[in-house]
Amino acid sequence: MTWIEPADLAAHAPRILAHLAVLLVLPPLLLGLIAKVKAFFAGRVGPPLLQPYYDLAKLLRKGTVFSRTTTWVFRLGPVAGVVTAVLAGLMVPLGGVAAPISFTGDLLLVAYLLALGRFCTILSALDTGSAFEGMGASREAAYACLAEPALFLGFVALALLLPEGAQLNLGNLLAASPGGWELAAGGMALVAAAWMVVLLVENCRIPFDDPNTHLELTMIHEVMVLDHSGPPLGLILYGASVKLAVIGMLVLGLILPRSGHLAVDLAVGVGGLLGLAVVIGMIESSMARLRLLRVPALLVSAALLAGFGVILLAVR
């Protein structure tokens, strides 16, 4: 980790631009792909793949209505959701494509940036004074908090693989994972499973939350944004898709092979993200949402899985 010299900038530019393009442009497609897979499993045609982009374009042109109860905090939520997710994404490598920003401890900044986005979204929901949104906010806070140990235990498991003196950053951690599969495949599989659970809960997917549910009483993320409309709702939709891609990139970093060629790595990374969307669609098609009371048990199990992963990698 050093500053990129101006002379090297040209060499790094394609990588940085490719990473940025994937981070900023691709995410809504993941939502479209998930919807398409779910439609396929349900025997429907489903909306077009690019529907989320159409939705975003439509929302950005729509008018907005604000509740009289709300303050500036309500308007901060959508902005924070996008900015924190994009900034976190700048620090997460996409498979073999290194992240634009990388430094010692960047994993902590990623985790706490996502937490900042969540904090603002929760406050924005509470700002409406609606009981439904309060309910969603409460659940979001509870589940995200139980998911945190699984994420950090996964980091520790990877840190055990780092060579002596290597810097503790996401690039090095994720790059160590191929070695981890050779040493203790079981441990890596446990960590990957735990992080998959984190991915599903952080992005409010089945089995934790059903993004398509029609009953406010059982929603989490969707109920928090009931009062948002127009461009702010567009920002929320976009921010949520970027967050899905960012955590997806973390999970993929554990399993994707690396070639060292930018074009190949980029193709593998994009393919991996699309594949992940298909997997999420398949999970959503084949499972029911958990009862809310059962959710904490699954989250604690995820933390335990990651913990066993740490043990397996430590005693390899």
Place this chain on the structure above:
Amino acid sequence: MDAAVLALAAIACAALSGVPGLRWRKQGPRLAAIGLGLGGALAVAAGISALFAPARLGTAAEGVMAGWRGSLLVDGISSVFLIACGLVAGAVGLYAVGYWRDAEQPAAPWTRLLAGLLVAGILGVFAAGDLLTFLIAWEVMSLCAFGLVATKHREAESRNAAWLYLATTRAATLSLIAACALWLQLTGGPGWSTLSTAVAGSAAGVTMLALFLVAFLIKAGAVPGHIWLPPAHAAAPSHVSAIMSGVLIKTGIYGLCRLGSCLEAPPLWWGGIIFGLGAASTLLGVIWALGSHDLKRLLAFHSIENIGIILLGLGLAMVGRSLGDPLLVVLGLSGALLHVLNHALFKSLLFLGAGAVDHACGTRQIDRLGGLARRMPTTAACFLIAAAAICALPPFNGFVSEYLVYLGLFHGAVGGWTWALAGLVALALTGGLALACFAKAAGIVFLGEPRTPAAARAHECSPSERAAMAMLAGCCLAIGVGLPALVPALQAAANASLPTGTVSLPSLDAGWYVTLAAAVLLAGGLLLWRWQQRAVQGAGATGTWDCGYAEPTARMQYTATSFAAPLAEQVAGVMLVERHRPQLAGGARFPATASFSDHPRDPVLERFLRPAAEAVAWLARGLRVVHGGWVHLYLLYVALTFAALLLWSLA
């Protein structure tokens, strides 16, 4: 100027700040604010100048007072604490002008006098050059705090809190006096001298270390010595709570740092206990905070949590020294010291905000508040900044210190001290729990609709209060984006805390990246905000949609209790809640009005300490049979004892 002289001037300014107000009542608040502000500025100056003094000896000003040679020592260890105390004291002095008015508080001049003495005592603890000065300053501080906790002594709650505080602070002082006596015996003098490993490992040495540990951990409010902290912080006037939570509890941390610097090589158990209690305090503090619905009690429990984070860092550093791992030492120590300063800033800001809310609405019960962001915009903004900072969210100061502690924990967990893993999991879990808890506190108090008429009538606080809060909020942001500027200072402070050798903070450019990220975050957020503001121009205004419900009332909103319920259910095992269930009168069909209430209790106090105290009281009651107050019976005892001794000597 000489750092020790600056510190002495700061102590004098703070101690005398309340004196003119006794005579000139009208000008009292302002004079006190000037005194505290000046004292605070001098303390900050003393801290900064001591930081870059080359030797760890620092400078000593000696004088002969009443039979003991008092001395001051201001070095790198004191500096962080002095700076924290100076900033908090200045802000609190300014805040008190508008908050603690003579018209509303008949005893205000005395409160000001005690508050000034309290700050002077705390500064004295941080600058004491020998154990006797330390002990005297410690006592001034403890007793002034007792007087301030008992300010509202007509209320039973305040009285109970004050007694509990007095009892625990006596226990701490007794332990400290015993430890000091052993110190004098072992080292032969009251100065802060280096304790060799052989002496520290002897039976007397171990006893002394254990006694110091008990005293300092009780004062710091680490579990299980925390029992005094929540009631005392809730009962004291809010600006005093800010001093207590911001700096008073840090005297325990300072003691541990200072003592650590005297140990040639700390034993492993010493660091291990500090680390273990740190992990326990972190988790239990935040869990208990989640269950409390009194705003100031909630903040007090978070002080326990943050003391836990500081202890995690300090414990890591001690363990690192025992194991000979310099990276662990420097990361743990710099994280802990920076968190001392950061916690002082954001926690005092939170208490000042809570005071403004309490003053405006007349209640600290979160479930009776709501919608204050519209009525008190500045207070709300400052409180939200502090809430983000305490949750370690970037770009505020809490993140940078927890970042250092986390790096230390990772290094320990991977590098051979596996116990660090437990601390890492505890800290990760705490991060999420703290976020939930502050989303609850800030969200329910400031957002939504007011839940009671009192909250609806709330008004913004006075300009002096707002200025004090804005100043602290500015400090929170400045440290959050300015980590690289602090690195040399932290390194100097960390090196002063080691008896021998120096360590250097690795990867200084990581700090620049944190600054860069914070700048990008702020700039990006601002740009997107402006874009959104333009995009929503001409937006309509209506009621909250609420899924089409036409007549929502404020009482239908989610409350703090309901917000915390999903998490509280998961951790019910370590909470103790007293519930008063309604007795439904008037039959099943037309029940009369009934009420339900629940009160969180301190499980350590109720389950362990109170039964223990009751057992002692029961034994004492048993002994009462033999001393019922009859003099002839006592004479009989004397005669019997005499006879027994006579028989024994004859046999």
